[in-house]
Amino acid sequence: MPPKRTRAETVELGVELLEHLEDDELSLADAMDRIEAVTTEPTLTRDILDEADDRGVIDRDGATVRTRRGGSFVRFGSQVVTREGDFSCRRCGTGISTGHFVTFESGELGPFGSSCVRKVLGRE
Known part of the structure; x- marks a missing residue:
């Protein structure tokens, strides 16, 4: 949740x-x-x-x-962290054991599966 x-x-x-x-x-x-x-x-x-x-x-x-190019791209490894657990992907609802969480100054988004985090960030 x-x-x-x-x-x-x-x-x-x-x-x-x-x-x-x-x-x-x-x-x-x-x-x-x-x-x-x-x-x-x-x-x-x-x-x-x-x-x-x-x-x-x-x-x-x-x-x-x-x-507009005022911001910067999200960096995998520093702004996208993974955690092991029993999660449901926030984007597609699939059950996942490794959750990808995107960390921004204003908060954290996730968990996402490995392909959904890339879609959310525009890398796929």
Whole structure:
């Protein structure tokens, strides 16, 4: 079960995820797929996109989201840590024994399976 966060903490974590995307451009649907790693609540998803746009993290143009290169890529090994246990992947729900957790300043996302963490971060 993911940690309970306030609305403001969830928005901050979502914006930070968008700051670290490796894609220069992606569809709004793909951006929302990434944000679902943080929340599946539609109003929070909208708040995350609006806040990221207001801060200049992204530019939205219709169904396209363009990232601005203000942030940095997530580093595997330092910002992505693994833990052994009995987990369910936050993205796909599959049972996993090794959870991958992404550590940001505003909090931690996970657990994810090895392929889902790469998808969330835009490496696949």
